[in-house]
Amino acid sequence: MTENYVERVMEMLGEPSWRNRDREAWRALESELGTALPTDYKEIVDAYGPVKINGHLYLSHPATVRWNLGEDIRTTSRSWAEIEWDEDEPEGDPRISLDVPELVFDTPDVLIPIAATDRVEQIFNAPRGASGKGSIFIESGDYEFFEFSCSFAEWHPGPVVLQDLPMTPDERPEKRYGPSRGM
Numbered sequence: 001m002t003e004n005y006v007e008r009v010m011e012m013l014g015e016p017s018w019r020n021r022d023r024e025a026w027r028a029l030e031s032e033l034g035t036a037l038p039t040d041y042k043e044i045v046d047a048y049g050p051v052k053i054n055g056h057l058y059l060s061h062p063a064t065v066r067w068n069l070g071e072d073i074r075t076t077s078r079s080w081a082e083i084e085w086d087e088d089e090p091e092g093d094p095r096i097s098l099d100v101p102e103l104v105f106d107t108p109d110v111l112i113p114i115a116a117t118d119r120v121e122q123i124f125n126a127p128r129g130a131s132g133k134g135s136i137f138i139e140s141g142d143y144e145f146f147e148f149s150c151s152f153a154e155w156h157p158g159p160v161v162l163q164d165l166p167m168t169p170d171e172r173p174e175k176r177y178g179p180s181r182g183m
Contacts, residue, residue, distance in 0.1 A: 005153035006040045013162060014178040016047030022063035029062040029070045035108030035127050038134060040153035045069070050165040056117040058165070067165045069114075076113040076122065077105035083143075092145035094137055098128050111137060114152075125152075 010016060026046075030036050049059040050067035060069040085103060094111060095103060104110040108127055115123040120141035129135030130149035138146045148155050164173040 005151055006043050009044055009153045010047060012178050013044075013048060013053070014176065017164065018047060019164075020049060020061045020063045021046045025061075025063035029073075032070065033073070033108060033112060035112070037112070037114065037125060038152050040151045041114060041125070044153060048162060048164075052118075052163045052165060054161050055163075056119055057115060058117065059115050060165075064167065066167055072116075073113055076116070080105045080111075080113070080122075090139075090143040090145055092147070094124075094126065094129075094145050094147065097135075097147050098126060 026037070026042055045059050045061055049061035049069075050064055051059050053059065058067075060067045060072045062069040081104070083103075090103075095101065098110055100110055105113065105124075110128070111124040111126055113122055114125045114136075122139040122141075124137040124139065126135050126137055126147070129137070129147060133149070134151075135147050135149045136152060136155055138148065140146070161175055161177055163175045166173055
């Protein structure tokens with residue numbers, strides 16, 4: 001079923017560039033994390049990343065120096081780990097769904113930050129979410145979490161504007177558009 005969603009996402013996004021596909025970079029990152037990241041997520045990131053989608057959603061890639069997914073995960077996890085949550089925080093508390101006593105980031109047991117927006121929303125992979133099947137959590141930017149018991153590809157929104165992220169300070173990537181969806 002997930003493959004069908006990956007195909008649909010790729011139809012929405014248009015021709016993939018595959019400019020940074022690197023299985024060894026994924027293996028190294030997953031070894032560091034102690035868990036595999038979702039296959040559909042890796043397929044989409046390999047096909048298009050690093051990229052900004054619809055002017056807001058950023059997907060980093062583990063094989064690049066700039067926009068490096070591993071560095072983004074480490075930096076974002078450190079920032080989230082510094083937050084001291086009150087008893088009744090956060091809204092939509094992931095601890096309840098994940099059946100854990102505290103929020104932990106960058107571990108295979110709880111939340112791994114995998115994407116973000118320029119509107120401060122954060123997207124987390126939760127390998128143990130949805131009763132161990134895996135889920136994603138979206139944090140709204142106001143410490144409110146929403147769980148989606150679906151794959152990354154199934155959650156991924158459209159229609160789409162893509163902009164490859166610059167790999168050097170002088171590069172100025174142009175925007176490109178996914179196919180018309182008849183809307």
